[in-house]
Amino acid sequence: MDFEAVIGLEVHVQLKTRTKIFCGCATDFGAEPNTRVCPVCLGYPGVLPVMNEEAIRKTILAGLMIGCDITRHSKWDRKNYFYPDMPKNYQISQYDLPLCLGGKVGAVGVTRIHLEEDVAKSFHFATNSGVDFNRAGTPLMEIVSEPDMRTPEDAFNYLTALKEILVTGGVSDCDMEKGQLRCDCNVSVRPVGQVTFGEKIEIKNMNSISGVKRALEYEIPRQINALKRGEKLQQETRRWDDDDGKTFLMRTKEYAHDYRYFPEPDLMPVVVDDTMLAEIRRQLPELPEARRHRFVAQYGLPDYDAGVLVANGALANFFEQAAGKNPKAAANWIMTVSEITTTPIQPEHITELVAAIDAGQISGKQGKDVFAEMLAAGKPPALIIKEKGLAQVSDTGAIEAFAEQAIAANPKSVADFRAGNKAALNALVGQVMKLSKGKANPQLVSSVLAKKLQGS
Ligand SMILES: [Zn+2]
Structure with a gap:
């Protein structure tokens, strides 16, 4: 019997706002622990949250880019649970009236996008644990997909495309090393042809796109083999161990939380009027797919080059500044730069390098030496050509x-x-x-x- 997997993803994305969602504390990453805190985000009794409008606007922008319907009247809810990273014993989230509904990333449906507050971060040491509240209250968007994916590659492509969209829109930097994009993965398997879903198994809190792919590459055969041995799978939550390359049981369904959601009494509902929606619509950037097509049409680039450049918004912006008269040659040089955001090379220096080669001032081979020097020292090509005495005699x-x-x-x-x-x-x-x-x-x-x- 052949089996297939059914995969749905819940992606948590930290929004790029200057301050937290319900207080004025800064959201800058990497500060000393517990220095970006106040009574609100520490969960003191009696404090009142104040909504950050920018977080609402960024979530709506994300929704528009993904083609969601924007809920004109949404609200906040309390999700009750106790954990040391949430001392007020509830998280403010959105339950039945999220900000965005429906939408698509590629061929994968998006069910909903809602906004909530991120929790604090726990650290476990040899004999004790610590909690850093700098992260608590960072605006966190949860993007829930439909169970439309069937393979680890589908999940990888969905996450890559989603990240591209959010970075392009300036909604989030999606820096996974900083935990700005985290992913829970729901995966079940069923015999091909069966319409009902198998037992859903959730893999929690993965923080790299390639990690999600590897976890699914492990988990799907694990489930299929269990069924083939005649075992019964049960609904459960698992953890992915990136070092071991395995998933581990965390808890079964009987230990699932009952969050006892109820409407948040300390916050007003969110009303999105026509003016606000029109303002956000005007900020809609060119989406990666449209940009790829434009790069092919406007600059005559091959599909491959356009794909590589657009996959990294900063690289694509750099290319547009450097394209000059020979965009294909400029793209060739730019695609070899691994860290475009930290490179000392200026876009106009690429234009100059390409022009120097095209004019026969230096050979293509000499161009490689000049480029290496540009990468190392950030000098303009004309200066390097002069210093090295590389200029071809065209007199x-x-x-x-x-x-x-x-x-x-x-x-x-x-x-x-x-x-x-x-x-x-x-x-x-x-x-x-x-x-x-x-x-x-x-x-x-x-x-x-x-x-x-x-x-x-
Ligand atoms: Zn605060």
Whole structure:
């Protein structure tokens, strides 16, 4: 019997706002523990949350980019649970009236997007544990997909596309190393042809896109093999261990939380009026897919190059500034830069490098040396060419003098060429290159020599 997997993803994304969702504390990453805190985000009794409008706007922008319907009247709910990372014993979230409903990323349906507060971060040491509240109250968007994916690659492609969209819109930096994008994965298996779903198994809190793919590559065969052995799967929550490359049981259904949601009494409902929606619509950026098509049409790039550049918004922006008269050549150089945000190279330096090669000022091979120096030192190509004395001699006067010397010194090659042996010209070009110490522009040498030999 053949089996197939059914995969749905819940993605948590930290929004790029200056301050937290219900207080004025900064959201900057990497500060000393518990220095970005106040009574609100520490969960003191008696405090009142104040909604951050920018977080609402960014969530709506994300919804519009994904093609969601924006809920004009949504509200906040309390999700009750106790855990040391949430000392007020509830998290403010959205239950039955999320901000965004429906939508699509590629072929995968998006069920809903809602907004909530991130919790604090726990650290476990040898003999004790610590909690850092700097993260508590960071605006967190939860994007829930439909169970439309069937393979680990589907999940990988969905997450990659989703990340591209959110980064492009400035909604989040989605820096996974900083925990700005985390993912829970629901996966079940069933015999091919069966319509009902198998027992849903949740893998919690993965923080890399490739980790999600690897976890599914482990988990799907695990479930299929269990069914093939005649075992029964049960609904459960598992944890992915990236080092071991395995998933582990965390808890079964009987230990599932009952969150006892109820409407949050301390916050007003969210009303999105026409004016606000129109303002956010005006901020809609060009989406990655549209940009890929434009790169092919406007710059004549191959699909592959357009895909590589657009996958990284910063790389694509850099390319647009550097494209110049020969976008394909500019793209070739840019695609070799691994860290575009920290590179010392300026976009206009790529334009200059391409122009220098295209004009025959330096050879393509010399271009590689110049580029290496640009990467290392951030100097403009013109300066490197000058410092290294790389400029090819394109001065016709100098080349003519060398050509005459070469013709005078090589009567046999001259005679061969005149007798119809075109290859004899190469020997003369070689002589001129030698006389110019390799700096003459070979194409120019060739045409000067040919002209001289044919003319006389
Ligand atoms: Zn605070």
